[in-house]
Amino acid sequence: MDVQKKRIAIDMDEVMADTVGKLLRCYNRDYDDCITMADLRGKKLRHVAKCGLEVYRYFDDPAFLRDLDVMPDSQEVIRALQDRYEVFVASAAMEVPASFAAKYEWLREHFPFIPPSHIVFCGDKSIINADYLIDDHTYQFARFRGQGILFTAAHNVEETGYPRVDNWREVAELFLK
């Protein structure tokens, strides 16, 4: 009998892609500041940056998203997950419509083993039909039908209530042991 694989949906920004790392580098350079990841613990960048909400204007430039670093170990762990799970990428791209194409190209370059049919751009992730959602935002778990797995990011270190993974090695521990 063909047993249906369980399905894992994976967020992109700050889970597969080091979005905030690049944002911080660009911000520090352009605003002559020296905010570190440690400064962001439990906080949003907009509350720490000199320019406030303006700091997110970087996302309006598709080129910004095109060359983000890949999160350590994410490629090999996701490749291994595919043997035992059905893996989808679920990115909340609707917040920044200009980002669609750049996000898609980035995924195709760094994760060519994830077929386009398994990439989803959405807003509210309650629309995702999966057993697990690995995400750095707990608000996406509220109406999600499966189990949310919180991927540690500076802004969420104080949040509780969901299983937490600090990195991709811990994702492997959780799903592949």
Added chain:
Amino acid sequence: MDVQKKRIAIDMDEVMADTVGKLLRCYNRDYDDCITMADLRGKKLRHVAKCGLEVYRYFDDPAFLRDLDVMPDSQEVIRALQDRYEVFVASAAMEVPASFAAKYEWLREHFPFIPPSHIVFCGDKSIINADYLIDDHTYQFARFRGQGILFTAAHNVEETGYPRVDNWREVAELFLK
């Protein structure tokens, strides 16, 4: 008690947007042909067009998708559905990555009452967590967790096995009576 609304996901091409109508006009003009909608009954355009698969090259031009006609009655019926259901748009945009932005802009122009959070670009619609999916492609229903509703298009007139609606008035009959 707050009763959760049932959720309807709606396909875009040939359900909300008259994609094939424009494709046919462009093809007939450029290839000096006179294929009608009636000629397409039970067939794919690629099997009837002089240029075969090439006919889908029109989709590679984002401008092509930007000014599609809205399907008759779709705006008012979807607006009415929102009072009783949670409505999402689910478009298989991953087949043509260049189409993301144009599709998004088209939706915002013609269906501004559908929030961006409720727009999904995906490939395999089995990832959609909804109670109903209104779509013109039965292959999207195979693994869909809810009930597929087949929206009549020339290519699907001979397909059986799913409840069928011929137009948006019939969608209203089905969901709002």
